[in-house]
Amino acid sequence: MKKFLTATAFYVSFFYVQDVNAQQTFGFGFMNYAKEQCVSAEQTRFIKQEISKNQKKLRLATTSIDPVLFDWPLRQKGVNDYSYYAISNFVDLDASSGLRDYNCGTRTYNGHNGTDFFTTPFGWSKMDSNNVEVVAGAPGTIVYKSDGNYDRQCQSNNLNWNAIYVQHTDGTVAWYGHLKTGSLTTKSIGASVQAGEYLGVVGSSGNSTGPHLHFELRSSTNTVIDPFSGSCGNTNSRWLNQKPSYDFSVCKLMTHSGGPIPYPNCPTTTDDLKAKSNYVNGETLYLALYLRDQNGQNGQLKIVKPNGLVWQQWSTTFSNYYASSYWWWSYTLPSIADTGTWKFEATISGKTYETFFNVNTTQTPCPQSRNASTNINQITTQLNAGQSLTATSIIESTANITFKAGNSVVLSPGFQAQKGATFWAKTQGCP
Ligand SMILES: [Zn+2]
Incomplete structure (x- = not known):
């Protein structure tokens, strides 16, 4: 599967709010996807052949009649953001050239056999810092793995990916693809893994335009199984706890030194976070909100001074649907600003999210x-x-x-x- 990352529909406007000394600018962008193959037919054939060879050697028994259920195959490591991924493409359940996901929508591309979880915001940075790990959704045995392929793909190609394949007691096999080179578990083919066990790091190897996990589930007879259940799909979910199809969340709030670019355009495959949490009075403050599955929510935003008083507040409607989007605003801090820890706060759909930054003084303590x-x-x-x-x-x-x-x-x-x-x-x- 393939996804195309770009910041489009980006605009900036200028206007004044409340404090006339605090000119505000803002920007908006979202991640856009090309609907192209993640794994080519030829690659799929090759993978099936390699798995089959190993299955013959390993002679794994099918011991479970009940379908094996899965935990979420991703987890955050070393950071504690509100969320860190979004889903761009589900399995395409329409056998013809049309599109149909399990929820009767079209969040898929023609012939897509898996679910694509991309890391956001700043997926390249997350990849470089090993911030999002791929973990086994269910216990099983490694039946094939491939590593060593280039992992910073950002445009269409037919190169091979890094992946790990786990067979479960019900005979199904899960494919975990696009992993970061060298990040795969050192366990060999034939070794068993537990649910939640580390398999690798989300990368962009193979047919990929940015860091994401392609999770694909196949039956013992190689039929693709959509793990999600819904009115246009399976009756029974393969997830232990299936998440909503539209799963709104603030992924992260950040303060920056300039307008952020969380989805750089190819050929750029590194992120400049422009992270900044220490400001001085009179400096320009950049505040950003990173969202998953925005779909018309309203947000109340606030900048709160160290003494708890609100310095600025405004509201925004996050119109239209985007799997991953971002909004940023800038304010000029007062020339005589309250020093200490300030807060940037967003309340959306009844939930409050926050981040903190510091303001210090640079005034000459005492000029003549x-x-x-x-x-x-x-x-x-x-x-x-x-x-x-x-x-x-x-x-x-x-x-x-x-x-x-x-x-x-x-x-x-x-x-x-x-x-x-x-x-x-x-x-x-x-x-
Ligand atoms: Zn995919």
Whole structure:
């Protein structure tokens, strides 16, 4: 199976919200897929032949009459994101050239025999950091494995993949394909594996355009089995806990140094995360939300200051369906920002997701002279000058601020302390 990763429909607009000093920009993008073969007919023939040869050698008995059920074949390692994958293609249940997935939809491509789980956001980075492991969905015996094939494919090809094949007690065989080179379990053909046991790392070997797992299940007679049950598919699920067809989640919230590019276009096969969690006052803050299965949800978003007060809040409708999408916004932090730990929070469909970032001050602790011209709305802050401080700023109703200078604090035309503000002027040296 093959999937094509690109950020399309990307746009940026400029507008102002609430704090006129905090100009906001935003962007949106989604992962797009080409509906092309993951495993060619020739490759499938070869794989079946190799499995068959090993089955003859191993002489594995079919001991279970009941169908073997599967746990999820992926897990996160070393990170704890809200989620880390999305499904691009299910099994195509339409024998003709049409498309039909188990849920009566078309989330598949013609002739697709497996389920494609791609890692998101920043799949290449996850691959490089071994963040998403492929694990055995059910206990069984390794009946074939192949490794050593190039694993950074990002466009159509007919090269071979790295994969591992596990036979279960009911005679079915699961194919775990597109693995990262050299990541496969050291266990040999004939060795047994437990459910949840490590098999490899999600990669992009074979006919693939980005890191993903192709999970394919076949009966003892090589009939493709869709593990999902639904109104246009099987009556009984092969999953121990089948997840919803549309399984909305925030995968991750992140703060960045610029607009993120979570799905770079081929030939780029590395991710620049632009990760940033430490800012200084006046700096531009980039906040991003990475979603799975967005389908018209509404989100309430907030930036919360260290004192718990909301600095910015806005809402967005995540229109249309995308398996994987992202939204980002930028704000200019106040020139006199509250220092400490800030929070970026999203509430969507009754669930709240959050991430944190720090803001520190870069102000010269105490210059000889200073002009205060920016409007001030912060609670409890202070501006210092060794000799003189001249102010033309508006002290807004929410502010509590002290101007301190060694010789003089001059309030020039334009200066104003609004009703409700607390304002002190002190002729006192630094600090
Ligand atoms: Zn596939």
